[in-house]
Amino acid sequence: MNQQVIDEFRANGGRVGGMFEGVPLVLLTTTGARTGRLRTNPAVYARDGDRLVVFASNAGGPRHPGWYHNLLADPRLTVEIGTDDGRVERYAVTARPLHGPERDRHYAEQCARDPAFAAYQAGTTRIIPVVALHRPDLTDPERTKAIGEFLLRVHGELRQELATLLEEVDAHVAAPGSAGPGRAAPGRAAPVLGSRLATHCLSFCTALHGHHTNEDGAFTDFERRFPELAPAIAHLRREHTAVARTVTGIESLVRKLTAPAATGDVEKLRIELGSLAADLEAHFAYEEKRLLPALLGRAD
Ligand SMILES: [Fe+2]
Ligand SMILES: [Fe+2]
Structure with a gap:
């Protein structure tokens, strides 16, 4: 309903x-x-x-x-x-x-x-x-500065979280007795990915999705306040859509790796997370370069 x-x-x-x-x-x-x-x-x-x-x-x-x-x-x-x-x-x-x-x-x-x-x-x-x-009052420099600082803080947390997650997946792949690189055995009964690691991965995906959804909302007022940023914001919105597709793929891979009769490929997860990390770093860097000078009240 x-x-x-x-x-x-x-x-x-x-x-x-x-x-x-x-x-x-x-x-x-x-x-x-x-x-x-x-x-x-x-x-x-x-x-x-x-x-x-x-x-x-x-x-x-x-x-x-x-x-x-x-x-x-x-x-x-x-x-x-x-x-x-x-x-x-x-x-x-x-x-x-x-x-x-x-x-x-x-x-x-x-x-x-x-x-x-x-x-x-x-x-x-x-x-x-x-x-x-x-709605945020973006004519108030203190308010826009606080938004800019918040954006930087969340990026820092997400960067750190993803780096830790990648280390954990690497350690999992390298651990003796793990499925290792390559496919899980057909009909394997145990999950290929431990539940702690799977939960960590899914909670990162949730946090990233939440950050981008909040940003998409915030962009509406950014565009009004700083019309010159419209092309950069259009670019960022397109990247959010692309990242959301990658994240959906990672979530479904994690579910396959943790299903009771697990299927899937931990190595593929590692590759997907690595490529997400590269795309995300480029996205964060672009966002910080284009939005922060306006939000923090500094000349570009
Ligand atoms: Fe973003
Ligand atoms: Fe962001």
Whole structure:
């Protein structure tokens, strides 16, 4: 049901029919508080000046929706919203839960717009959270500097993580008794790749995918603030798509190597990770060279 709504939303410029006909919806992509995986959920929104407010009603259910817990753990998320000309715009926001009279005023206004929200609140003992979603103010040099520094920090972490992962895969291939270079024996019952190494590999893929999804959202505002960066950003978006294809291939290879009757080739995994590392280094270097001078407020 969730996926159906998401697919219809994206295919129809942010509009969804059936029970959501005429309901103002956004898609929120948050980072799972426990899993680190990206999660996309529809939510009802209202506009409040430059920001959006969303309501964690969970249709009056007894618990807050998962996306609310996720944004408490990490307030950086991506919004998708329909535009007047029938497109879906995607951009990065920072979430700030509202409290006290400010929360109450926004919830009361929402009840006036849509009485279902009064019924949701009446049906639960929890106070339904209201969250404001702020677009970054890229006219503030301190804010853009913080974004630039954050980007550098994440690149550093991802570089380090991938280097460690490559060392671990190398050690696995070289270890006595491992499947070694070449194919796993046909019908082999044990996983070819240890579960710790597989988990490490998949969590790296998740982190990289999350970073690029967040960036794709952030690029919308970068382009507005720094129009001269548009060609570089178009190039970076294409590279994100290419990296996503490689990462999907690596994830499926890891699953084959850890299936109960494992098949696949650890050497192939090593080659794929090595080629990802080279592509990613070039991507990070280009991104840092083209975006950082503008974000950090330095001349190119
Ligand atoms: Fe990137
Ligand atoms: Fe990046």
